[in-house]
């Protein structure tokens with residue numbers, strides 16, 4: 001069996017002290033690495049945490065990524081530092097993924113995407129989980145794999161960073177739909193149909209942007225889809241569930257613990273789908289529900305009564 005406790009501790013700067021930033025910091029710390037955490041209200045400055053960092057791990061919500069990346073641009077980042085992004089969203093103005101923002105801001109540094117079925121509350125409890133680290137740089141991905149692998153966290157490498165990142169991002173919209181499905185008590189058959197067709201929709205969007213189909217059938221796609229569509233711990237699932245129980249989006253977001261990225265992702269996807277004529281019927285109904293244009297029951301009827309068609313169009 002591999003001994004994963006590090007004999008070569010690295011300096012890890014974690015940006016974002018939310019649920020996932022704290023979770024990732026604990027995993028690296030337990031593996032013997034030197035971890036310092038930055039957040040807007042924390043006691044360290046950005047310059048202090050990134051000084052001498054071997055790895056800069058961002059678990060900032062999408063809305064803050066560019067702002068923090070730009071602040072870092074003015075600081076002395078060690079040339080060999082590897083950026084790791086764990087954010088699952090899309091920037092509305094540019095449709096960039098978080099890793100694209102990091103790579104654009106730091107073109108000569110390696111960027112690694114970390115994404116998988118990783119509900120942070122379960123990880124905090126020490127329950128076992130697996131994830132994926134993906135990069136164009138094999139060496140960087142393997143370094144990140146080594147830093148985070150433990151007896152409770154199994155880390156796989158992957159060479160399709162876009163597919164890995166989009167899996168974690170796109171499933172959030174389907175998780176909202178799954179929450180609606182459970183809130184309306186539509187049963188197991190309906191849930192299976194929703195998640196399976198949701199995966200088809202994820203593959204369609206992902207392929208359009210250049211991600212590989214097979215990546216969506218791995219941990220960062222199907223794996224994360226199953227976790228978030230079946231767990232009340234998922235904030236995105238909670239948004240859908242509570243809407244099905246009659247709450248408004250504003251009421252839900254006011255009391256939600258943490259970020260539900262699917263709400264913004266859904267808007268970005270709808271804009272793109274309209275402009276480029278991509279068929280994303282589930283996302284479209286989630287969008288209309290979030291906009292207050294349909295009730296959960298109307299959204300269900302719209303999906304069930306779409307024009308009949310083959311399962312796959314060749």
Ligand SMILES: NC(=O)C1=CN([C@@H]2O[C@H](COP(=O)(O)OP(=O)(O)OC[C@H]3O[C@@H](n4cnc5c(N)ncnc54)[C@H](OP(=O)(O)O)[C@@H]3O)[C@@H](O)[C@H]2O)C=CC1
Nearest residue numbers: 016017018019020039040060061064087088119120258259
């Ligand atoms: N929780 C989970 O189970 C998982 C979450 N993720 C993803 O990780 C990301 C963060 O999620 P999570 O930790 O749960 O969310 P939280 O809401 O708990 O934390 C959000 C973090 O983002 C920071 N942030 C938000 N806006 C800004 C900004 N403008 N500038 C700087 N920092 C900002 C917050 O900073 P501050 O602390 O200063 O308020 C906080 O650290 C999301 O993209 C999510 O999808 C991925 C896997 C698992």
Ligand SMILES: O=C(CO)COP(=O)(O)O
Nearest residue numbers: 116117118119234235236
């Ligand atoms: O991405 C997650 C688990 O992998 C967390 O999901 P939520 O953001 O919906 O809580």
